[in-house]
Amino acid sequence: MTATLIDIKAEQQKVKDAIKAQGLRVLVCAGTGCVANGSLKVIEKFKELGADVRPMTHQDKVTIVPTGCHGFCEQGVLVVIPDLDVTYVKVHVEDVEEIVESHIKEGKPVERLLYVDPKTNEHVFKNEEINFYAKQTRTTLANCGEINAESLDEALSVGAYQALHKVLEKGDSQWVIDEITKSGLRGRGGGGFPTGLKWKFTAANRGGKSYVVCNGDEGDPGAFMDRSVMEGDPHKLLEGMAIAGYAIGADEAYIYVRAEYPLAIHRLRVAIAEAEKRGYLGNNIMGSDFNFTIHIKEGAGAFVCGEETALIASIEGERGMPRPKPPFPANKGLFGRPTLINNVETLANVAPIILKGADWFSSMGTEKSKGTKTFALTGEVNNTGLIEVPMGTTLREIVFDIGGGIRGGKKFKAVQIGGPSGGCLTEEHLDLPMDYDNLIAAGAMVGSGGLVVMNEDTCIVEVARFFMNFTQNESCGKCVPCREGTKNMLKILERIVKGKGEMKDLETLEELAVAVKDGSLCGLGKTAPNPVLSTLKYFRDEYIAHIKDKRCPAGVCEAMKTIHIVEELCKGCTKCARNCPVGAIEGTVRNPHHIDQSKCIKCGACLNACPFKAIRQN
């Protein structure tokens, strides 16, 4: 069989030469975040102005390359010119001309568009010297932002399909499973189940029809790593799926992507079509006798479909409701056949492991959590974006080194990790090495990898309410404890943030949490109470302040706000009374006014209207 395989290294050299002939490459981020910041216009402008430019590097021409997400979404639109060793940030369409004229033609960098290090206040030229990137180790995201995601040639130039080629050359599916097992890779979708073991279980049923399913239903409202892989380096995912298919004996696969990710769906379709056309997917892949077809299924908006049995039901065209396990999908999955389900990030780790070896992968991370993990770093941190770090990196390194600290010099309060299934980590956890087991022990979980940084102005009770509102909405309704329990927990939390809570509510919350966890079939219900439990554990004081003192320490909860008039400052101009939409302000002309708290709706209209700044809010 090996005799007929194509020479992948020669293919790579061919495309490398072709890319070299492109001259000076200007990489412009075309990920969802930068597109929203206007990167498509920046790309057009570069194409228009750069068309006939002879760069100072003496290259023949300039080529504009739209890439996937660089990760540093906070600073978009990002423009990277590797041959000039420069990264420009926050580029607008008006800045393009200056970059072309000054830097590309004359060799003079445009300083005002360079990243400024918040600690040293100095300009930073190179990508790898920007604090956000310096402490990262990018494996799954390695090519995101480096290549044009809609070009198979560009993917081949950075080594795509070499791992699959290696697998086909060896022709030993057991070796593939052993290698993945040895690497210590665990499921990146949240559960952390050993990937090699899952493959082994599914491979045990080989013989008949089997399927590979990629879970791209990234449902956590705060996570976007899977989207970035699909948008930025789709061939890495497709290659990982094909290797999985070879290992378990499957010739057909599905990628289940949320419909909310139109760009990811588009790029995957382009990638699949091109790979099939050129023999990297489809029949007789790379000249072998291995066939593998990948279909895309668009989700329709249901968080619970991230659960594997619900996802299978959804692919089959049904309501996405989980079912009891066993039977596990490895034995009876899609259309009743043995099915291997892995998440996007898990599958994106496969090709690098095969290519560089299990030992390389397991050299990163902690004892029981190997490799790297991507996190979506958001919230009140200076550098928001997508990051990838070795397992075991501490929270302090993520928030203060990569994230550049808290915005506006405010005080760190907590991070919420793992989205609606996760929990909070506080100051005491800043030096905890983050891996699957340590986070579980701390009452949180890696989960989706959503990492929301909160400062002193974030109300923890409100955040707990936010997540409970989300899970209550997304509960499929099959298990009564989840359906009714989350509803009642939400009701209580809503009461508390409105200043109508009672102390016994806290006990009820904890009782309900146990019932929901124990009485639910799937991960959604089993983890839904986590945000409440962990905030109750670490921030019980804040709950009590809301209940007993009717006070929101962070000053967020509308209902706790009171607006009052400082009598000494009030001139009695009546402007506030005239602006009040509910007639809550009483007083006569030239005499101090006052607000009837029972009528006040805290809209703040008077606050803005007062010419004497006599109205205060607390």
Add this chain to the structure above:
Amino acid sequence: MSPQTHAGLDYSKVDEILANYGYEKSNLIAILQKVQEVFRYLPLDVMTYIGTKIEGLSPATVYGVATFYAQFSLEPKGKYEIKVCDGTACHVRGSMPVLNAVYQCLNPVVVVNGKVYPQMTADAIKIVIATIMNEEEGK
């Protein structure tokens, strides 16, 4: 929220979509997505139609699937669809005040047979209804 029924819908487009997806049960979600692109929502009659055209499905099953997923709307959508991101990151950085501002700009909106009356007040709605009643009596 009762689903709207509409007479005079163009079923030829539905047939086309069904054919493109091979009248295949497992493609139901994709079929509903395409149908919603055409009509901007899922009319009850069309769902019933799909339920009778695909083997192994019933109108009730189609309705069940349509109501399960957040993407599907059983009511016609307005001319402008405003979405405010309330993901965790946006929520922490203050998406609710934005949403409230949207409500304040538009609120309350009254839709009569598809005609949108923005910035309604208690007095203005009386005039709108009185006008419609006058028109009806005049017929």
